[in-house]
Amino acid sequence: MATSNQEERPRSEILNMKFGDLKVFASTSFTRAKQFTVEKLGKADSVTTYDDEFEHLIQQVQQIKTTTEKILTQVYSMVQPNPGIRFESRVYSKLDRPQPHHSSPHEFLGAELSRGGNEFGPETQYGGYLVRCGEVETKIGASERKFQVKVYSEVITPLRAFLEVDIKNILAEQKILYVKRLDLDACRTAVKKAQIEEKLQKAENALRLVQADYDMQMDMVRKNMTKIVETHVNNLGHVKGLMSALKGHYTECLAHLENVDTGIILTTPTSSVTTTESSKMTFDELNVDEEDARKAKVLYDFDAENESQVTVLSGQIITVYPIEDDDDHYIAKLDDDSFGQIPKMYVELL
Numbered sequence: 001m002a003t004s005n006q007e008e009r010p011r012s013e014i015l016n017m018k019f020g021d022l023k024v025f026a027s028t029s030f031t032r033a034k035q036f037t038v039e040k041l042g043k044a045d046s047v048t049t050y051d052d053e054f055e056h057l058i059q060q061v062q063q064i065k066t067t068t069e070k071i072l073t074q075v076y077s078m079v080q081p082n083p084g085i086r087f088e089s090r091v092y093s094k095l096d097r098p099q100p101h102h103s104s105p106h107e108f109l110g111a112e113l114s115r116g117g118n119e120f121g122p123e124t125q126y127g128g129y130l131v132r133c134g135e136v137e138t139k140i141g142a143s144e145r146k147f148q149v150k151v152y153s154e155v156i157t158p159l160r161a162f163l164e165v166d167i168k169n170i171l172a173e174q175k176i177l178y179v180k181r182l183d184l185d186a187c188r189t190a191v192k193k194a195q196i197e198e199k200l201q202k203a204e205n206a207l208r209l210v211q212a213d214y215d216m217q218m219d220m221v222r223k224n225m226t227k228i229v230e231t232h233v234n235n236l237g238h239v240k241g242l243m244s245a246l247k248g249h250y251t252e253c254l255a256h257l258e259n260v261d262t263g264i265i266l267t268t269p270t271s272s273v274t275t276t277e278s279s280k281m282t283f284d285e286l287n288v289d290e291e292d293a294r295k296a297k298v299l300y301d302f303d304a305e306n307e308s309q310v311t312v313l314s315g316q317i318i319t320v321y322p323i324e325d326d327d328d329h330y331i332a333k334l335d336d337d338s339f340g341q342i343p344k345m346y347v348e349l350l
Helices: 002-040 052-079 083-095 105-120 125-193 197-258
Strands: 296-300 317-323 325-333 339-343 348-350
Touching: 052 125, 105 125, 125 197, 317 348, 325 348
Parallel strands: none
Antiparallel strands: 296 317, 296 348, 317 325, 325 339
8 A cells, every 4th residue: 555655646746747837838828818918909008129120130031031932932933834733742742752753845845746757757858857846845855854953952942941941940939039028028017016015026036037038039039030131142042053054954955956957958849830920801802892982080099909900090081881791890991001990989971
């Protein structure tokens, strides 16, 4: 029995300690929530504020975070325009598994050009050129893949690490500082409200401890934010790496494109049908009857739209001939012996 009691005592003490810790945690959480609510309602007696230098550091860190996030998002979109594949990449990176291979648009086009060229026959001019273009597109796709790998390793990965480690830690420390600031203001309020000497002394002791804890956290956050502000320019090297990768990629692509026409002589096929300039019908071949000729005055300008028509101007006096089986047009003959059809409504018979 004695042994059993000795074994039970440590367990009860441990339970009491855990209960005490839980009680302290609940009390502290309630005090913080109360202080937070009072501040939000604008009823707090006093609120500890940060100095101007510290506030400026907070703004600078936020600006660095926002700018880096925007740059990272756009670089990621440029390297992989397909949002589905981008999402898949993030999922597989979280699972620490290799992402399945996806052919690029250049590789798809290269395969289709090569397929078409082989169907037409690589020995033919058209088929051979398609095959060569397919090879160039495939090489451009391979160059694009190397470019993506380089940007991922030299730009995206370090920028993401900067956000997910350095900036994330700073923001977490700022939240801790905010909580400690709530504790500090709650302790100051408790000191003001303490009326009994014993409670006042206890509140002042708690205030000194919380104040020291707050000051230590403030110094640490200030130091780390200053370090971020001073060293974030190291990201300039990653941006330069992006420009270098772009230059190398485009230079390689240009070299492939410049070689696509090397040794290729394109010939334009000639038609086996020879065309001769058609001679316009003469006036005598119209078989018009001179007895049907009438003088007419042109009422409106008319521009010929084809070779069977003739252009006339308003006010001209011309000779017109009726057309068999056509009640809407005349054959008009001008003083310079040019002739052609004109609408009847454009002239007035004299």
